[in-house]
Amino acid sequence: MSEAAIAYAQKNGQRFVEELKELLRIPSVSTAPEHVGDVRRAAEWAAEKLRAAGMENVRLIETGTKKQIPSGDDNKKSKDAGRSGHPLVYADWLHAEPSADGKPKPTVLCYAHYDVQPPDPLDEWKSPPFEPAERNGNLYARGAVDDKGQLMIHLKAIESLMKADGKLPVNVRVILEGEEEVGGEGIATYVREHGETLKADAALVSDSEMFAPELPTLCVGLRGMIYTEIEARGAAQDLHSGMYGGAAPNPFVALAQIIAQMKREDGHIAIPGFYDGIEEPTKEELESWRALPFDEDEYLKHEVGSTELTGEKMFSVLERTWSRPTMDVHGMPGGFTGAGAKTVIPAKAVAKVSFRLVPGMKPADIFAKYKAFVEEICPKGITVDVRMIHFGDPIVMSSDNEFIRAAKQAMAEVFKKDTVFIRSGGSIPIVGDFVRELGIPTVLMGFGLPDDNLHAPNEKFNLSNFHRGIESVVRFLGIVGGE
Amino acid sequence: MSEAAIAYAQKNGQRFVEELKELLRIPSVSTAPEHVGDVRRAAEWAAEKLRAAGMENVRLIETGTKKQIPSGDDNKKSKDAGRSGHPLVYADWLHAEPSADGKPKPTVLCYAHYDVQPPDPLDEWKSPPFEPAERNGNLYARGAVDDKGQLMIHLKAIESLMKADGKLPVNVRVILEGEEEVGGEGIATYVREHGETLKADAALVSDSEMFAPELPTLCVGLRGMIYTEIEARGAAQDLHSGMYGGAAPNPFVALAQIIAQMKREDGHIAIPGFYDGIEEPTKEELESWRALPFDEDEYLKHEVGSTELTGEKMFSVLERTWSRPTMDVHGMPGGFTGAGAKTVIPAKAVAKVSFRLVPGMKPADIFAKYKAFVEEICPKGITVDVRMIHFGDPIVMSSDNEFIRAAKQAMAEVFKKDTVFIRSGGSIPIVGDFVRELGIPTVLMGFGLPDDNLHAPNEKFNLSNFHRGIESVVRFLGIVGGE
Numbered sequence: 001m002s003e004a005a006i007a008y009a010q011k012n013g014q015r016f017v018e019e020l021k022e023l024l025r026i027p028s029v030s031t032a033p034e035h036v037g038d039v040r041r042a043a044e045w046a047a048e049k050l051r052a053a054g055m056e057n058v059r060l061i062e063t064g065t066k067k068q069i070p071s072g073d074d075n076k077k078s079k080d081a082g083r084s085g086h087p088l089v090y091a092d093w094l095h096a097e098p099s100a101d102g103k104p105k106p107t108v109l110c111y112a113h114y115d116v117q118p119p120d121p122l123d124e125w126k127s128p129p130f131e132p133a134e135r136n137g138n139l140y141a142r143g144a145v146d147d148k149g150q151l152m153i154h155l156k157a158i159e160s161l162m163k164a165d166g167k168l169p170v171n172v173r174v175i176l177e178g179e180e181e182v183g184g185e186g187i188a189t190y191v192r193e194h195g196e197t198l199k200a201d202a203a204l205v206s207d208s209e210m211f212a213p214e215l216p217t218l219c220v221g222l223r224g225m226i227y228t229e230i231e232a233r234g235a236a237q238d239l240h241s242g243m244y245g246g247a248a249p250n251p252f253v254a255l256a257q258i259i260a261q262m263k264r265e266d267g268h269i270a271i272p273g274f275y276d277g278i279e280e281p282t283k284e285e286l287e288s289w290r291a292l293p294f295d296e297d298e299y300l301k302h303e304v305g306s307t308e309l310t311g312e313k314m315f316s317v318l319e320r321t322w323s324r325p326t327m328d329v330h331g332m333p334g335g336f337t338g339a340g341a342k343t344v345i346p347a348k349a350v351a352k353v354s355f356r357l358v359p360g361m362k363p364a365d366i367f368a369k370y371k372a373f374v375e376e377i378c379p380k381g382i383t384v385d386v387r388m389i390h391f392g393d394p395i396v397m398s399s400d401n402e403f404i405r406a407a408k409q410a411m412a413e414v415f416k417k418d419t420v421f422i423r424s425g426g427s428i429p430i431v432g433d434f435v436r437e438l439g440i441p442t443v444l445m446g447f448g449l450p451d452d453n454l455h456a457p458n459e460k461f462n463l464s465n466f467h468r469g470i471e472s473v474v475r476f477l478g479i480v481g482g483e
Numbered sequence: 484m485s486e487a488a489i490a491y492a493q494k495n496g497q498r499f500v501e502e503l504k505e506l507l508r509i510p511s512v513s514t515a516p517e518h519v520g521d522v523r524r525a526a527e528w529a530a531e532k533l534r535a536a537g538m539e540n541v542r543l544i545e546t547g548t549k550k551q552i553p554s555g556d557d558n559k560k561s562k563d564a565g566r567s568g569h570p571l572v573y574a575d576w577l578h579a580e581p582s583a584d585g586k587p588k589p590t591v592l593c594y595a596h597y598d599v600q601p602p603d604p605l606d607e608w609k610s611p612p613f614e615p616a617e618r619n620g621n622l623y624a625r626g627a628v629d630d631k632g633q634l635m636i637h638l639k640a641i642e643s644l645m646k647a648d649g650k651l652p653v654n655v656r657v658i659l660e661g662e663e664e665v666g667g668e669g670i671a672t673y674v675r676e677h678g679e680t681l682k683a684d685a686a687l688v689s690d691s692e693m694f695a696p697e698l699p700t701l702c703v704g705l706r707g708m709i710y711t712e713i714e715a716r717g718a719a720q721d722l723h724s725g726m727y728g729g730a731a732p733n734p735f736v737a738l739a740q741i742i743a744q745m746k747r748e749d750g751h752i753a754i755p756g757f758y759d760g761i762e763e764p765t766k767e768e769l770e771s772w773r774a775l776p777f778d779e780d781e782y783l784k785h786e787v788g789s790t791e792l793t794g795e796k797m798f799s800v801l802e803r804t805w806s807r808p809t810m811d812v813h814g815m816p817g818g819f820t821g822a823g824a825k826t827v828i829p830a831k832a833v834a835k836v837s838f839r840l841v842p843g844m845k846p847a848d849i850f851a852k853y854k855a856f857v858e859e860i861c862p863k864g865i866t867v868d869v870r871m872i873h874f875g876d877p878i879v880m881s882s883d884n885e886f887i888r889a890a891k892q893a894m895a896e897v898f899k900k901d902t903v904f905i906r907s908g909g910s911i912p913i914v915g916d917f918v919r920e921l922g923i924p925t926v927l928m929g930f931g932l933p934d935d936n937l938h939a940p941n942e943k944f945n946l947s948n949f950h951r952g953i954e955s956v957v958r959f960l961g962i963v964g965g966e
Contacts, residue, residue: 227824236788241811242909245839246803249793252812253746260743263736265862305719310732310864320729328724329735330827335814341710341872343837344813354826356728379748381793389824426725
């Protein structure tokens with residue numbers, strides 16, 4: 001292990017923070033046309049830092065939006081049609097010496113993103129979103145945790161190793177994205193079309209959080225999803241509900257009847273065959289979840305804030321959100337949505353319906369079963385068009401993988417605590433792309449905290465986690481390199 | 484009967500059409516702030532014509548919007564908040580000589596409106612909306628049938644009687660409205676607060692249509708309504724469906740479950756007590772409906788245009804839309820309604836739900852039953868707020884009333900065909916106001932045709948119906964006056 005690199009990181013820690021502040025001052029809001037120049041400036045800034053750290057082949061890769069594919073990362077706004085893409089930043093260093101036994105060292109692909117969410121609502125920020133401010137050991141700014149702080153963890157771990165040792169313990173490629181908050185189409189296309197240029201043995205993604213403060217965490221499973229629309233059509237044009245109410249079909253009522261038949265009040269999805277082939281978590285995994293510091297009452301009161309939780313009561317909340325599929329409705333556009341009253345029977349209405357999928361479920365198969373069921377139960381007088389907006393495969397990674405093991409050990413050494421394995425209920429499409437297109441596992445090693453205000457006002461990053469993150473990555477690369 | 488007045492109307496028919504064109508050239512679009520001056524100009528124009536016809540006490544009555552009450556006439560857009568009101572036009576002539584037996588003549592309150600709908604979409608008009616054009620015996624312009632042509636029927640019937648006979652056969656009050664297309668709050672308030680100034684024995688409203696061409700028609704029943712919103716709340720703030728899907732309540736799914744439990748696929752409303760006390764149409768009324776020229780297949784294909792009709796199959800389409808209550812959903816605001824995907828579990832969602840009511844049902848009673856049922860079936864984890872937006876009583880008028888009998892006879896004489904009695908599935912709140920505040924019956928004598936493109940491009944008025952309308956009103960007033 002390169003204690004020299006860790007010493008370098010400690011010595012230069014304050015400078016690293018100052019550099020992170022430089023990056024945070026660049027308002028690289030990828031969804032905002034007026035910030036196109038800022039997004040590029042952030043890419044160039046990162047490229048320059050990679051060069052300065054000793055990385056090679058550093059370049060910006062242009063991306064272009066050929067067609068609108070709605071938000072890949074489902075946590076974010078869907079992207080504007082016709083916007084040209086923000087660049088990727090690429091760098092590599094592929095000179096790791098073979099092991100004593102002559103075996104070449106593995107290659108690690110480091111991924112992070114340099115774009116950020118819009119800062120709105122501005123008036124809820126205690127300090128301006130693009131003027132980083134330190135308070136109580138945290139650095140407050142838009143992008144602090146998502147994902148500039150974690151991007152800098154990769155860059156500064158690499159710099160520390162290169163400056164202290166003159167080399168890296170493994171081969172490293174870096175790919176940085178500037179469209180993560182707007183769907184990530186550019187990188188998905190690039191990985192699909194030019195995957196060979198990113199050839200690696202594993203990916204390291206730092207864009208997630210720890211289960212609890214001080215608890216080193218690796219995410220080893222992600223739910224997949226299908227995001228769909230049901231368009232219900234009744235009359236040929238909008239009708240007046242006084243004149244026609246009682247004889248003309250109402251598409252909203254039809255959608256309500258369809259949705260109510262698909263999802264029962266006990267959380268069960270009534271689509272035939274929906275649960276077929278689901279792979280349950282292992283007994284060991286379930287046991288480890290039960291050992292996590294999770295308080296359902298706290299979760300209800302302080303995270304959800306509803307009168308009670310819903311869903312399949314025979315499963316724990318972590319199971320319900322990590323390893324059980326579910327269905328949600330996100331919006332029902334159509335008809336009259338203004339203030340007051342308009343008595344229209346709209347000709348059509350839409351329901352935006354998504355399903356979260358778990359290992360053993362295939363998006364295409366679930367979509368087919370769902371579509372067939374909706375068409376079967378569609379009320380008389382109504383025709384439905386069920387369409388896919390986007391989808392992602394569920395992913396579960398074996399914790400028995402050498403890279404996961406290395407990450408577990410690295411984090412445990414830094415945080416002085418056993419690393420826990422969790423899953424996430426969300427989807428991170430780039431992980432699926434890495435698995436599918438590059439055939440490599442991904443280590444999801446994140447240093448955010450649950451209260452970091454991701455996508456919200458007063459986003460922050462815990463500075464202790466920033467420094468421990470750098471050390472964790474230094475150690476991870478060292479362990480993978482056999483040191 | 485004043486044959487002199489009828490002769491006067493015939494002789495001056497072409498001038499009446501030219502005057503109607505003058506009025507149609509004034510773009511009195513009540514919803515458009517840029518047309519405020521035009522709306523007033525139309526009011527002044529009508530006042531001037533009333534003066535010229537010999538009416539007395541002609542004046543504009545100012546109205547003001549104190550608060551936003553959404554669209555009273557439910558066929559129209561709800562009005563803008565804070566807009567000051569368009570004026571009413573008032574006139575009277577109260578010098579009708581008593582009958583030979585000394586009995587005073589009755590007073591008829593003539594109502595019409597001088598404001599119009601916006602003309603959009605402009606590019607679908609064959610001739611400009613505010614440049615009246617005659618084609619094939621029709622006059623095309625915005626407001627031709629709704630309601631300027633029918634307003635002019637009242638004015639020109641009065642003028643014909645006054646000019647030919649020097650007097651009217653009955654006492655007449657005229658009240659013209661300039662806010663009918665934006666909710667009619669001004670007149671409702673005026674009737675409520677100053678009803679005594681409109682004291683009359685019956686109202687004559689010409690703002691409706693005949694059941695079929697050449698078929699003299701009186702509308703004797705209107706459905707009532709309650710227009711409501713159900714607001715469903717789940718989590719304290721919007722949540723990410725990846726992170727929380729499966730454990731957090733989804734207000735759209737809850738609304739779907741509620742709506743599906745309220746309205747069955749066979750059209751039955753499952754709210755306990757909903758149908759209690761409904762007054763069925765008489766056997767004679769039902770028989771007369773069966774005799775109407777109504778072709779269900781035609782209605783399905785050319786009016787509704789859906790794959791089939793819905794509702795309570797044991798009732799005819801006319802019953803379903805005229806004398807049966809029903810429920811419709813008009814829009815479901817909330818969540819994400821843009822293009823593409825956003826995986827939000829919204830904190831709240833709203834359903835705009837209305838019920839059409841028939842005689843025997845009271846808005847307050849139905850609202851209470853509905854609210855209690857929604858609260859009872861509200862899914863776990865969700866709280867609902869059920870609120871009334873506006874309501875109107877159902878109305879049915881006895882066809883045995885002397886004014887209705889007079890109107891029936893007048894129209895039959897002019898159209899040389901028996902007058903039919905129909906109902907309307909819609910609501911005309913001013914009729915309820917007249918019944919409730921003034922205690923008088925309303926004669927709904929309209930001369931529009933089903934294909935007059937009310938509220939749509941290429942609105943028209945059949946000129947033969949314009950002239951026959953004037954004669955019908957002359958005869959109606961004469962018969963009421965005992966001539």
